[in-house]
Amino acid sequence: MPNKHILIVEDEPKLADILSKYLAQAEFTSHCVHDGAEAEPAFKQQQPALILLDLMLPNVDGIEICRRIRAYSTVPIVMITAKVEEVDRLLGLEIGADDYICKPYSPKEVVARVKAILRRVSLDEQGKLSxxxxxxxxxxxxxxxxxxxxxxxxxxxxxxxxxxxxxxxxxxxxxxxxxxxxxxxxxxxxxxxxxxxxxxxxxxxxxxxxxxxxxxxxxxxxxxxxxxxxxx
CATH class of the missing domain: 1.10.10.10 (Winged helix-like DNA-binding domain superfamily/Winged helix DNA-binding domain)
Known part of the structure; x- marks a missing residue:
């Protein structure tokens, strides 16, 4: 069975809950954390297929979390940001994010992005292009x-x-x-x-x-x- 577990790192509980519900409708499971300091331990414990990672978080920001996880994992990371001017940095090779979503966003769009990225990862793992x-x-x-x-x-x-x-x-x-x-x-x-x-x-x-x-x-x-x- 393919891994369909998503880690949501979002400091606004209502947004995290909405994402979790939409993902559940698309047959994904999810786990939410609201503090940047909890993100990396949750990642190691949960072993998700993909991370939805907010940029602005208490204690440890999304860029630092992405940088740390990229040091040992290639799991897809989708950055969520309200700062359009940050996009180039988020997607730069030195950060290693796979995609970004700007707030305000449609939860349906987020689910569609998650599906598309995981399809692409599956193809990459099989060594196939379309x-x-x-x-x-x-x-x-x-x-x-x-x-x-x-x-x-x-x-x-x-x-x-x-x-x-x-x-x-x-x-x-x-x-x-x-x-x-x-x-x-x-x-x-x-x-x-x-x-x-x-x-x-x-x-x-x-x-x-x-x-x-x-x-x-x-x-x-x-x-x-x-x-x-x-x-x-």
Whole structure:
């Protein structure tokens, strides 16, 4: 049986209770803690499939809790925040959060995000991409990308950007996280440099897979790789 247990770390008991009830309707079990100092002991005891982790908590904040747990576990962590400006930090490689949700949120959306992340984790554990995604082939030696026999050439930076996202389908990468993948600390580049590279990659991918959209913008957060049929 798959693990369907969720740890909710939320200092507002009413919000935690609402999330717990909605998760129960979707056949998840859950455990709630309301103090940051209790989060890590609860995680070790409960062994959840995923953590819903509020940013602002008493005693130990969500970023510190995420950092501590990431030191020894890859369990999916979804940060819950009222601070949109914190999103880049939350999703940065140095923090290791898998996704974020901004308050106020719809409990139904939270449940949908939980389901989507756990589906993706299940695929990762099986070593599988979706059927469409697996047809996109990356050749690091030549910097060629092919799809159903059609081929394009990427620059080195473009290839490394695509490779980073391709390796973790559905994960949202902030611009800072993507810059960490392609530039060392000596480079000073703008966030918009990433946007420009992404635009070029999309254009090139569209030339070999006109019916597919592989790279998606996530408002206020960054980009993710996921194969989706283009809308007519």
């Amino acid at each position: 059927e469409t995604e697996s047809k996109l082939k990356l050749d690091e030696e030549t910097l060629f990308v092919s799809f159903l026999g059609e081929q394009i050439s990427l620059t080195h930076v473009e290839f490394m950007l695509l490779k980073a996202m391709y390796g973790r389908p559905c994960r949202i990468y902030s611009r800072d996280a993507l810059m960490d993948h392609i530039y060392d600390g000596s480079h000073i580049v703008s966030d918009r440099t990433i946007d420009s590279h992404i635009k070029n990659i999309r254009k090139k991918l569209s030339s070999i897979a006109p019916q597919q959209e592989f790279i998606h913008s996530v408002y206020g957060a960054g980009y993710k790789f996921e194969a989706q049929q283009k809308k007519a």
